[in-house]
């Protein structure tokens with residue numbers, strides 16, 4: 001694993017003021033990292049391993065360095081909420097009201113976060129969190145995260161009207177403890193106060209989960225009933241099968257709205273299948289990016305590898321824009 005300096009963008013006067021302290025911290029981390037000789041394993045190997053095998057690969061240095069958990073403990077904070085109210089079926093409500101996912105945006109502050117490689121080259125699944133904070137908005141949660149990133153940070157937040165990517169998917173995040181952080185993409189669900197908002201927010205979280213799996217060449221499978229092996233996993237099941245954390249989210253919060261991980265997983269499958277419907281073969285020298293296209297599915301459809309497409313088009317990230325014309329030869 002290696003540490004790379006983030007490109008700090010000067011976004012505001014407050015960031016400008018904090019710049020000097022950031023570089024001091026980055027320097028310290030860089031020194032710390034030079035002692036870390038831990039080797040990674042391949043993405044393909046990692047996908048075939050169970051939680052015990054994966055955690056056994058982690059060195060003392062890995063465990064020390066990534067021992068961070070996002071600040072939420074759902075069991076304690078939510079006991080005062082009404083859990084007896086009967087709600088209608090969340091997934092049915094999403095279908096009946098034809099609720100569409102919000103656009104995915106990226107917070108440019110992600111460039112200033114620590115950049116540590118995954119143990120498995122790429123992430124092997126997605127951890128489902130919820131913030132356990134009924135009193136703060138998604139924006140407040142995200143601001144808090146950037147102000148306290150040395151304690152914890154996650155890759156993305158889903159709310160009822162937005163999906164915000166807060167850390168690069170190319171590097172690990174600090175949200176689910178030392179044993180799972182080196183392997184997973186991690187998404188927080190911001191809390192809602194109405195059923196309609198909850199349905200929209202969980203639809204956004206499921207959509208981003210499907211999108212990230214698809215983008216990384218992973219198929220959906222639920223880890224929660226499979227002893228922790230699978231590509232969609234609750235923080236609760238990380239605690240049970242990986243360890244290094246004892247949080248139980250998002251189970252209690254989901255259940256307050258009559259929801260559970262099985263229903264969430266079927267929503268992920270719906271989005272994953274929709275993303276893959278546009279699966280016509282791509283031929284010719286160029287391809288114009290359509291809604292739902294990812295580098296991975298264009299690669300599958302054209303037979304040109306993701307790396308080749310990136311090289312031909314001088315792409316430094318996996319992000320595509322609708323209407324963008326990609327060279328394939």
Ligand SMILES: [Zn+2]
Pocket residue numbers: 070072128129130175235247249
């Ligand atoms: Zn969590």
